[in-house]
Amino acid sequence: MVSSSRIQCKGAADALGYCHPVRRWWVGDDDDDDDDDGDGDGDGDDEGKEGVAVNASGVDKSHACELVAISPYPTAEATWPSSAFLLGSDLKLKPKSKPDVEPCKQTTHFQMLHFEGSLDWVFLPVLSTSASLVSTKPLFSPMSSLTPQVDSGESLPPPPPPLTFSTSLFRQISPALYLQRHLLHSPPTRPNGRSPSQCRDFTLTTNSLSHAHGSAVVRAGDTAVVCGIRGEVLTIAPGDDPSRFESYHSSPTSATHACGSRGAGGASWGGLIVTNVELSTGCSKKYPLGPPGGLAQTLSDQLHELVNVTKLVSLDSLRIYDREDYSDVTPNAKIKGYWSLYIDVLCISLDGNILDAAWYAIVAALKSSRLPLASWNQTEERVFCDSSLYHPLSLRRSLPFTTTFALISLPHSDDNGGGTTVLLNDPDSYEEDEACEFLTILSTTDFEIVEGELSRSPLAGLRTRVEKIEKRGGCKIGLRQIESCTHQATSKAARYIQSLMKEQLTPI
């Protein structure tokens, strides 16, 4: 039921200011229209409450509506139902008939905005009367039932031709519909040509930054991130308790400690590893230059949590001992300091799913890191680093990877009443803008590596351990879908491992 107070009619000038540049349909009604748009707008608010279609002058004389719609497919006409219910699940157009209709003279095109799941209908006139749009061509067949049944008269204008748009324009003005039409096809294909469960190809380059201790450049589709890792020596002051750096997740003993750790720039429990994400690099027009916004802060925190959850780096390899010779570690060697790792992720280009790319870059960069050998010098009472000797960081054997999915809900199909949903693996930013529900799975899988290659055994038999699940927004995902997503995460992890091996960074 359309609530009357929700229907609004705005003038053409207003419309362009208000409307989102997406989700547009063109509605033309074969009605007369006085050219005075500005005058009529005020009336439009009142008249619009009565019906669904409102013309620019606001005088509701529409007895029929013609919907000229755009489809990405050349055969789209066949998919349109011939009734007034058109274009997707909940887009309904009800022509309102009035007996006292003046003969139609001109055509007005309306832009109709409808947002999924709402009761709102907003009709906005976009084009004022334009003679160039009027043509004598008949409407194509699915529309014919909607053409007005007006008595024959010489003043009847010829029906307008269907407005057609190029695919690229349709992609711009109605992303939700564009995406749905692609996914409703069989087999479902995303606008970028991938299948729903297919992730983008990615490339990895490690150690391209000369001043960092370890670095990686990851490019997945049009998302590109650079990750640099820099170690800094953290000297333990006499009387300081080093035990707080010895474990991930060890809880603080009191609130005052927690307070102190906040002030100390992140050096907290298990906080030897500090992550930072920089999005203000011109990677996307959504993130202008300036202080880090909400997404950058959330990502930094998420990545720090991922480091803590996975316990990726062995904290033993970050210790700096009081010893002269590097070969052996005597059990009673005193810990004099720690390596603190600063992980900086710079996004060069952002086209969705930055979390997966950033995490993969971090894993690869940590894997390729070489820290100088450092030791405590008794006489100088300082930590000295060797100028030529380096040691790698010791990481876990089974490397954890994240896989992100975006959920798109499709309109109701004819068979079952409920709408279906599609989970898109590795969404790009076009899909991210339309999705409201995201699922990120962090999982590890023990792959068999035979002669430097992943063994070709079926992935289904492998044991996958999930270490983190984050599902945010929306309400449509089911627990069973999460289970199937973990299988996809396994196959993605296999690709990650393969690409790491190509870079000579074997997981073992």
Place this chain on the structure above:
Amino acid sequence: MTSSPLVPEISLNPLPQSDGSCQYTCPTSRTTILTSVNGPLEVRPKDELPNHATIEVIVKPGIGVAGVRETRLSSLIHSTLKSLILTNHHPRTLIQVVAQIVQAEDHTSLPLLLTPLLNCTILSLLIAGIPMRTVGWSVHLAVLQHPPKTVKTAEGQVFRLGRGGEDEMETEESEQIVVRNPNGEILGQAESSHTVTFSKEGEVLLIESMECSQGSGGQSADGQGWDISDFLRLAEEGKRICCEEGVEIIREALADRKVF
């Protein structure tokens, strides 16, 4: 109905000047959250949405100034509320939620803060009369593998997950217990922490679950994590708690308010 030690202390409208407010104290961890909801308000032109209300969530820390953790918490709450609030009922307005952490065991711990924040926010939205599609309830579950005897838990707080049919793992799995709404001490010994939020109808609103065992990392961390089937059984249990007991708690708290 739950046994009394598990029912949170809820006081409605402690802030009379706001449209709706709520103070929520977790019974076990004593985490106290105070939220206020104002709306619909006038929205800044920058944030205005043509057909929807703008939701703004501000999480204020208990100590210090807000950092990335608070930003993350507010973004998690924001994404949950977006699927609960009928934003199209008040287009071009602002619904502002301010959550103040009053007391917490660990002010930096996401899992300990998230459940009270979500529950408190949902209660105050109900008080404020913001139109919502449904209500949700959040519960925090911690899995302890080898529960030490020293853990002090309230009655009914601990349960075991029943296993269906898989006998070979029985002896190992019987040592695994699940603690509802654990406090910081229990969470410190837990293997994994799962914050699940379900709506009244059983829809999954938010899942934030992570491995949280202690350790020094590296090779020792290999093999951590959990099997997805274990998680699904845990989530089913969480769904039962949220949909039955959580809704009952909301119903009792709002008994005389006639808003639910």
